Amino acid sequence: MSPADFVPHLSEAASAADPAGLLPARQQMALSLGWHIVLACFGVAFPAMIFVMHLRGIRRRDPVALELAKRWAKVSAVLFAVGVVSGTVLSFEMGLLWPGLMGTFGDVLGLPFAFEGLAFFLEAIFLGIYLYGWGRMPQRLHLLMVLPMAVTGVIGTYCVIAVNAWMNAPTGFRILDGEVVDVRPWSVLFNGHAALQFAHMWVAAYMVVGFSIAGVYAVGMLRGRRDTHHRLGFTVPFVFATVAAVAQPFAGHILGAGLDERQPAKLAAFELAETTESPAPLRIGGVYTDGEVTGSLDIPYLGSLLARNSPSAPVPGLDTIPAEDHPPVNLTHWAFQTMIGIGILLMLAVLLYWFARWRGRDLLERRWFLRFAAIGGPLAVVALEAGWIATEVGRQPWVVHGVMRTVDAAGNHAAGLWWMLAASTIGYGAMTVGAVVVLRSMARRWRTGESDLPSPYGPRSALAADGNGEAER
Amino acid sequence: MSLEVVVACALFAGVVAYAVLGGADFGSGFWDLTAGGSRRGAGMRTLIDRSIGPVWEANHVWLIYVLVMWWTAFPETFAAAMTTLYMPLVAALTGIVLRGAGFAFRKYAETLGQARLFGAVFAASSVVAPFFLGTVAGALASGRVPADGHGDPWSSWLAPTPLLIGAVAVGTGAFLAGTFLNAEAARSGSTALAERLRTRTLAVGAATGAAVFASLVPVARDAPALGAGLTVRAWPLMAASALGGVATLALLLRRRYGIARFTAVVAVAAVVAGWGLGQYPWLLVGETTIGEAAGARTTLQGLLVAVGVAAVVVGPALGYLFYLTQSSQWAGDHEH
Ligand code: HDD
Numbered sequence: 001m002s003p004a005d006f007v008p009h010l011s012e013a014a015s016a017a018d019p020a021g022l023l024p025a026r027q028q029m030a031l032s033l034g035w036h037i038v039l040a041c042f043g044v045a046f047p048a049m050i051f052v053m054h055l056r057g058i059r060r061r062d063p064v065a066l067e068l069a070k071r072w073a074k075v076s077a078v079l080f081a082v083g084v085v086s087g088t089v090l091s092f093e094m095g096l097l098w099p100g101l102m103g104t105f106g107d108v109l110g111l112p113f114a115f116e117g118l119a120f121f122l123e124a125i126f127l128g129i130y131l132y133g134w135g136r137m138p139q140r141l142h143l144l145m146v147l148p149m150a151v152t153g154v155i156g157t158y159c160v161i162a163v164n165a166w167m168n169a170p171t172g173f174r175i176l177d178g179e180v181v182d183v184r185p186w187s188v189l190f191n192g193h194a195a196l197q198f199a200h201m202w203v204a205a206y207m208v209v210g211f212s213i214a215g216v217y218a219v220g221m222l223r224g225r226r227d228t229h230h231r232l233g234f235t236v237p238f239v240f241a242t243v244a245a246v247a248q249p250f251a252g253h254i255l256g257a258g259l260d261e262r263q264p265a266k267l268a269a270f271e272l273a274e275t276t277e278s279p280a281p282l283r284i285g286g287v288y289t290d291g292e293v294t295g296s297l298d299i300p301y302l303g304s305l306l307a308r309n310s311p312s313a314p315v316p317g318l319d320t321i322p323a324e325d326h327p328p329v330n331l332t333h334w335a336f337q338t339m340i341g342i343g344i345l346l347m348l349a350v351l352l353y354w355f356a357r358w359r360g361r362d363l364l365e366r367r368w369f370l371r372f373a374a375i376g377g378p379l380a381v382v383a384l385e386a387g388w389i390a391t392e393v394g395r396q397p398w399v400v401h402g403v404m405r406t407v408d409a410a411g412n413h414a415a416g417l418w419w420m421l422a423a424s425t426i427g428y429g430a431m432t433v434g435a436v437v438v439l440r441s442m443a444r445r446w447r448t449g450e451s452d453l454p455s456p457y458g459p460r461s462a463l464a465a466d467g468n469g470e471a472e473r
Numbered sequence: 474m475s476l477e478v479v480v481a482c483a484l485f486a487g488v489v490a491y492a493v494l495g496g497a498d499f500g501s502g503f504w505d506l507t508a509g510g511s512r513r514g515a516g517m518r519t520l521i522d523r524s525i526g527p528v529w530e531a532n533h534v535w536l537i538y539v540l541v542m543w544w545t546a547f548p549e550t551f552a553a554a555m556t557t558l559y560m561p562l563v564a565a566l567t568g569i570v571l572r573g574a575g576f577a578f579r580k581y582a583e584t585l586g587q588a589r590l591f592g593a594v595f596a597a598s599s600v601v602a603p604f605f606l607g608t609v610a611g612a613l614a615s616g617r618v619p620a621d622g623h624g625d626p627w628s629s630w631l632a633p634t635p636l637l638i639g640a641v642a643v644g645t646g647a648f649l650a651g652t653f654l655n656a657e658a659a660r661s662g663s664t665a666l667a668e669r670l671r672t673r674t675l676a677v678g679a680a681t682g683a684a685v686f687a688s689l690v691p692v693a694r695d696a697p698a699l700g701a702g703l704t705v706r707a708w709p710l711m712a713a714s715a716l717g718g719v720a721t722l723a724l725l726l727r728r729r730y731g732i733a734r735f736t737a738v739v740a741v742a743a744v745v746a747g748w749g750l751g752q753y754p755w756l757l758v759g760e761t762t763i764g765e766a767a768g769a770r771t772t773l774q775g776l777l778v779a780v781g782v783a784a785v786v787v788g789p790a791l792g793y794l795f796y797l798t799q800s801s802q803w804a805g806d807h808e809h
């Protein structure tokens with residue numbers, strides 16, 4: 001899906017009756033979450049990779065591994081900082097954009113966020129210790145400081161995802177005469193859907209980071225830099241990505257089970273089912289207009305098999321669901337299939353690599369494979385975004401499925417929101433450019449043999465004159 | 474104390490912590506901004522980077538803590554504040570985002586030109602953010618947020634008390650950061666820098682202290698409930714703050730930088746705590762009390778569990794981080 005297709009689909013969701021503030025609020029949420037989630041993945045998955053590399057450096061006294069760990073730590077400092085500020089944006093936006101949701105359900109969905117905050121606290125603390133601890137702490141103790149980050153990444157992710165899972169399958173409260181009563185916050189934190197959604201997201205984070213970092217070194221090898229530094233820099237993240245890419249289709253398949261009961265409209269949109277069919281075909285591609293599906297490639301039986309684990313069970317069709325409860329069908333369908341297509345492609349690619357290696361062939365010698373590895377990271381990011389679009393757009397028109405419509409969650413400041421959206425698009429764009437410029441210049445300086453990268457706070461002579469010789473090193 | 478009040482105290486403890494730690498963090502941006510041209514300011518900027526580098530991310534989680542506690546424990550007042558005060562909130566948010574990104578980018582900037590650009594973004598937004606956060610606090614304290622939300626987007630914060638508190642927030646942050654940086658400079662042997670900071674921190678501290686106490690007069694007129702609370706119920710805290718402030722100035726004069734940090738913290742924490750005590754039992758002054766605003770009891774109990782876990786787990790870790798940054802191995806000039 002190109003961005004141009006995206007916008008009309010979203011407006012399709014916002015019908016004429018919607019308040020003017022709804023569309024910009026949705027776009028704003030999608031922009032900031034879509035941006036944040038990519039960096040959040042680095043917060044979740046990068047520490048484990050740094051840990052392995054650093055451990056190897058210490059255990060085998062491998063200077064190449066140590067240097068890589070040190071550089072990755074510096075890269076992560078930049079990425080984490082941007083991740084943290086973009087996360088702060090989200091916690092403001094929950095209130096700014098969705099006062100109806102937070103006012104009504106704040107005390108229902110808040111507890112997971114409280115534990116998430118706790119996890120981020122620890123993460124930020126150990127991040128500070130680890131990044132600044134290089135050369136200042138006993139080696140082994142310093143290395144241990146990475147582990148809390150990998151653990152808190154898990155807890156933090158679980159907690160946010162628990163909220164999202166709750167929005168898909170609400171529990172832990174009752175509505176009595178329009179009031180929320182009988183709130184059980186712990187059943188929200190441990191709601192039945194959270195573990196599966198978490199597993200899928202957590203694995204996705206390892207795919208995104210593993211393929212992205214490996215891809216950087218694949219590009220280096222394509223340009224002829226074939227030293228141990230590049231091989232090692234490729235291999236460690238690629239092993240993580242391999243495990244994740246093989247696990248992901250299974251995690252996703254299990255996540256989808258029961259969707260016919262949980263969110264039948266979403267399943268119908270995923271499968272592009274206009275009427276209930278049994279057995280249902282798997283529809284690849286296609287568009288849904290005025291209740292008709294055109295242009296799809298249908299594979300008989302497979303729809304029932306994949307969605308219902310049975311060769312004949314029906315996939316409920318959109319015609320069984322009132323039109324006002326339909327999500328934007330095409331966007332949901334295409335996003336879902338993009339995710340799955342990429343997931344299967346990446347799984348096959350890693351299997352091919354290890355199979356070839358087992359047969360004694362090294363695909364890193366092949367330019368076509370390196371080229372593919374170079375785009376693995378972007379592909380995983382596209383799958384990640386597509387997965388979120390599928391879940392989120394597929395849940396529409398509900399913000400809390402079956403309980404609160406998105407319309408009722410939004411605030412009423414319309415014109416201001418468009419300005420805010422415009423400003424934040426520019427802001428996020430500028431931050432992206434800034435991060436790319438800085439990271440590329442770091443890579444360039446590393447290639448030319450610099451290792452410490454001191455920041456030029458002033459002309460060198462001024463620093464020396466001020467008795468701050470340390471900045472010179 | 475009722476359950477709601479206990480949770481409100483836990484939330485407010487986060488506000489005090491953010492005012493001190495986040496405030497000092499923002500305040501260092503003030504010193505960065507006023508450090509002078511790139512030649513003259515180089516030493517100061519290096520010092521700032523080294524001293525807030527390891528802690529700034531942790532310092533900002535306090536804000537997250539406050540927001541999450543607020544929307545979970547007192548959801549309707551949170552929505553009311555968000556729908557009323559969105560302008561200063563968005564401005565503060567912009568500042569927070571830009572300063573974090575600018576700071577991180579500057580650290581690894583390649584050329585002086587880049588470092589200056591990112592540095593300017595960092596420094597300017599560090600002054601903007603606390604100002605607007607202060608106006609938010611002032612709007613709440615002066616009863617300008619209606620219980621049902623959707624208050625006037627302009628007059629709710631473009632008013633005497635919010636603007637004064639905004640200015641005070643910038644001043645207290647700069648004062649705190651000044652004392653911390655002063656100690657840091659003295660410890661790492663940059664005497665010239667320490668001297669420069671000393672004079673300026675004295676000026677900033679005196680001005681901020683005077684502003685805090687002078688603003689009691691307009692505040693009493695503009696927000697009588699808060700004014701009465703501050704001068705009647707919270708007077709011991711205000712006195713503690715005055716004492717802390719004066720002690721800090723005296724210690725700075727005598728170049729006792731190490732202890733001056735602690736008295737400065739007392740001065741700022743006491744003022745903020747005074748605000749909390751002053752507006753008790755109101756959450757939205759004149760509109761909603763803490764008891765009325767509270768969400769489900771089960772959730773409040775859950776939050777206390779979370780706070781308890783945090784005290785046991787986060788407390789020591791945070792202490793360790795601060796201990797490390799103050800230890801002698803870390804004060805040195807190692808590469809990082
Ligand atoms: C904890 C909550 C949460 C989480 C983890 C996510 N979202 Fe979400 N999202 C929301 C909470 C939410 C929301 C605030 O509840 C929205 C606003 C309206 C709605 O229905 O849900 C929403 C809407 C929303 C929409 C607009 C849907 C529409 O209007 O048709 C998109 C495209 C996304 N989100 C995309 C994402 C992406 C890319 C995420 C990846 C991080 C993501 N969401 C995670």
Ligand code: HEM
Pocket residue numbers: 036037039040041042043044079080081083084085086087088089090091094120121123124153156157160161201205530533534537
């Ligand atoms: C509505 C949704 C979300 C909200 C409100 C939210 C909130 C936040 C906040 C406030 C922070 C900053 C914390 C800090 O200062 O360290 C943050 C960072 C982070 N978020 Fe999110 N988040 C959301 C979605 C997600 C999702 C879906 C993930 C899933 C993987 C995630 C993972 C993370 C991680 C790992 C960090 C730490 C970033 C780092 O330190 O690099 N967040 N988030």
Ligand code: HEM
Pocket residue numbers: 168196197198200201203204205207208248249250251252253255256259339340341342343344380381383384385386387388390391394
């Ligand atoms: C190939 C096999 C895959 C299958 C069968 C699959 C299946 C699913 C299903 C059924 C959902 C929706 C759950 C719901 O809304 O109830 C989902 C969501 C999602 N998918 Fe996938 N997926 C696959 C691959 C991937 C890949 C490769 C990524 C990213 C790298 C990914 C990222 C996501 C994300 C981020 C979500 C939304 C968040 C979540 O539910 O955790 N998926 N997936």
